[in-house]
Amino acid sequence: MGDAGSGGAAGTATGGSGMSGAGGGDVGVVGGSVGGVGGSVGGAGGSGPAPAMTGLHVDGNTIKNSAGQVVRLRGVNRSGTEYKCVQTGTTIFDGAADAASIQVIKSWNVNAVRIPLNESCWLAINGATAAKAGDNYKSAIRDYVTLLEQANIAPILELHWVGPGTTLAQRQQPMPSDHSVDFWTDVARTFASDPYVVFEPYNEPFPDMNRDSAAAWSCWRDGCSAPLQTASGASGSYTAAGFQALVSAIRGAGSPALILLGGVQYSNRLTMWSAYKPTDSMNNLAAAWHVYNFNGCAAASCWNGAPATLAATVPIVATEFGENDCQANFVNTFIDWMNGKGLSFLAWTWDTWGACTPGMTNGQGGNPWALVSAYTSSTPNSAYAQAVYDKFMAVAP
Numbered sequence: 001m002g003d004a005g006s007g008g009a010a011g012t013a014t015g016g017s018g019m020s021g022a023g024g025g026d027v028g029v030v031g032g033s034v035g036g037v038g039g040s041v042g043g044a045g046g047s048g049p050a051p052a053m054t055g056l057h058v059d060g061n062t063i064k065n066s067a068g069q070v071v072r073l074r075g076v077n078r079s080g081t082e083y084k085c086v087q088t089g090t091t092i093f094d095g096a097a098d099a100a101s102i103q104v105i106k107s108w109n110v111n112a113v114r115i116p117l118n119e120s121c122w123l124a125i126n127g128a129t130a131a132k133a134g135d136n137y138k139s140a141i142r143d144y145v146t147l148l149e150q151a152n153i154a155p156i157l158e159l160h161w162v163g164p165g166t167t168l169a170q171r172q173q174p175m176p177s178d179h180s181v182d183f184w185t186d187v188a189r190t191f192a193s194d195p196y197v198v199f200e201p202y203n204e205p206f207p208d209m210n211r212d213s214a215a216a217w218s219c220w221r222d223g224c225s226a227p228l229q230t231a232s233g234a235s236g237s238y239t240a241a242g243f244q245a246l247v248s249a250i251r252g253a254g255s256p257a258l259i260l261l262g263g264v265q266y267s268n269r270l271t272m273w274s275a276y277k278p279t280d281s282m283n284n285l286a287a288a289w290h291v292y293n294f295n296g297c298a299a300a301s302c303w304n305g306a307p308a309t310l311a312a313t314v315p316i317v318a319t320e321f322g323e324n325d326c327q328a329n330f331v332n333t334f335i336d337w338m339n340g341k342g343l344s345f346l347a348w349t350w351d352t353w354g355a356c357t358p359g360m361t362n363g364q365g366g367n368p369w370a371l372v373s374a375y376t377s378s379t380p381n382s383a384y385a386q387a388v389y390d391k392f393m394a395v396a397p
Contacts (some may be wrong), residue, residue, distance in 0.1 A: 001079070001204070001290075001320060001348060013093060027089055040366030050397035052194040053111055056258045057284050062314045063258065066195065066213030069355040073154065073198075073317055073344035074392055079351050081141065082116035082160035085132040086170050088203065092121075092132050092140040093351055096375035099147050105350055105376045106151050109392045113153050114140065114319055116160035116203065116347050119183050120169040127168045131394045138190065140387060149196045156260070156319060156346070158200035159188060164228055164238030174210075175219065176202045188253035191302055200259045200319055201246040204266035216264045217272040218397040244278040251281050260317050262288035267320070268295045271306045274314070286315040293323045294363035295329035311341050318345040324359035324368040328387035335391045347371060347388045356382035 062070045080094025095101075105113060120126045122141075124134030135153025145155045163169035164177040184201060191197045207226060208216035219226070223242035227234040243261055250259060259280070263270045267290035277285065287310060291298065297307070310316060318338060323330040338345050349369050359366030371385040372378065380386040 048396070050111060050152060053149075056154060056196075056198060057256075058258065058286055058315055059195060061311060061313050061315055062342070063286065063317075066298075070342075071111075072342065072395075073112040073156075073346065074395065075110045075153070075156075075346040076108070076350040077114045077116070077320060077346055077348045079116055082118050083170075085121035085137055086128065086161075087116050090131065091142070092137060097140070097144050097147075099150070101142065101375045102147050102151050102153065104375060104378050106153065108185075108389055109395065109397060111119070111153055111165075111397070112156055112198070112344075112346060113148055113350075114156040114158060115144065116158055117141070118169050118178055118188070119159060119162040119177065122183055122187065123179060125179065126163045126166050133323050142190070145191070145194070145197065149194075154198055155302055156198045156200055156321065157191070158260075159183060160203045162202075164240075165337055167228065167230075171229055171231070172204060173229050173238075174186070174206050175242075176246060177241065178239050180241045181245050184246050184249045185253045188250040188255035188257070190325060191252055191257070191354060192254040194257075197255075199250060199255070200260040200262065201250070202262065204262060204290060206266050207240070210265055212265050212269045212271055214272070217276040219267050220264055221276040221278055242278075247278045247285070248278050255286065256282050259285050260288035260319060261285060262290060262319070265296060266290055268292075268297050269306070270310050270316075273306075273310055276284045286317055288319045289316050290320040291318055291334060292321065292363065293325065294359075294361060298330070300333070300337055308341065311343060316341075316343045318343065320348045321345055321370060322348040323387075324363060324366055325382045326356040326358045326366075326368050326382045326384055328383045330388045331384060332391070335388075339391075339395070352381075356384065 003262045008358055051069045051071050052065050052067060056071060065071050081092060084094050104212055120128040121133045121137045142387050146167060148155045160171040162173050162177040162180055166190055207219035207224060221244050223240050224324050225237045226240040228236045228238050247259060263273050267288055270289060273287050321334055350371050352373055352375060353370040354367055356366045359368050370381050373381045
């Protein structure tokens with residue numbers, strides 16, 4: 001998700017999600033025991049050991065691990081590292097980032113966690129606070145990645161906020177920036193030998209004025225001039241990097257990792273994904289997809305079109321999905337559809353932003369996204385969260 005305060009919305013019904021929980025003050029690390037409705041940490045919904053989340057790679061329209069087992073990613077987003085480093089305060093994570101908190105996440109039968117990143121903080125540019133940028137920021141991310149991997153959870157590292165030119169990365173932009181090739185070169189080099197990590201080069205592209213057009217997809221792949229988004233709206237433009245340049249940067253840095261590419265209109269549209277798919281020396285690209293109840297493509301009538309066609313030949317990972325009415329009808333329908341296709345999905349978001357209050361039908365307002373109310377408890381925070389929990393627990397580890 002892109003920009004919002006206190007877990008609210010900033011997208012449009014047609015444009016996609018546009019969410020992030022840039023919410024509140026600093027939250028310290030929380031300890032404590034694993035408990036709540038999720039029960040004890042461990043297996044769920046089936047027997048036998050969970051498959052190793054190493055060496056994930058594309059094989060036809062499936063994802064397999066290093067042992068050749070088919071793997072479906074099932075997880076949550078852990079929002080905070082995209083915005084805390086550019087807010088006041090001293091923390092990089094929004095809440096707990098220790099091993100105990102990861103065991104609570106794992107108690108939901110999770111095998112993947114998506115970590116949003118901030119370009120300015122990683123590269124220590126454009127006025128990012130030194131204490132929360134550069135080596136300090138990288139060290140915090142590496143430490144969290146290590147803890148996830150110790151729990152056999154695949155970390156998905158994704159570029160969430162960028163800062164074109166001299167702009168500090170504080171919000172969603174239509175496309176990756178002129179610094180994004182440098183960002184991915186460094187990230188890929190940092191994790192080049194890590195067998196667990198998955199990369200998602202950009203969160204939610206919305207080029208060509210948020211259209212699903214040939215011009216948008218051409219920009220998506222090859223780059224273009226994009227309008228610079230500011231606190232008061234679009235002002236000026238910047239040279240946006242395309243996904244081909246980012247894929248090439250990752251491979252040039254020596255990483256063979258699985259790469260997930262979200263489509264246009266805030267990653268909600270996959271209509272021309274195959275036609276504009278970048279070339280990849282490792283042939284290890286899958287589609288990322290963001291699906292919320294207020295999106296333009298938010299019903300089976302749409303899902304059975306371009307997404308279903310693409311899923312017949314390419315793995316699709318819904319790296320964000322959610323329902324902003326604090327109910328469960330949409331989520332149940334969506335996950336059932338994804339399960340029917342054997343696809344992967346990660347819920348937005350594992351954060352403690354308060355009690356669920358519904359948003360509007362255009363995706364704006366409310367506070368609907370927190371899956372839990374405390375990082376020490378696995379108890380779902382709403383009917384939406386309960387539905388996610390129930391669906392996750394109903395499948396084999």
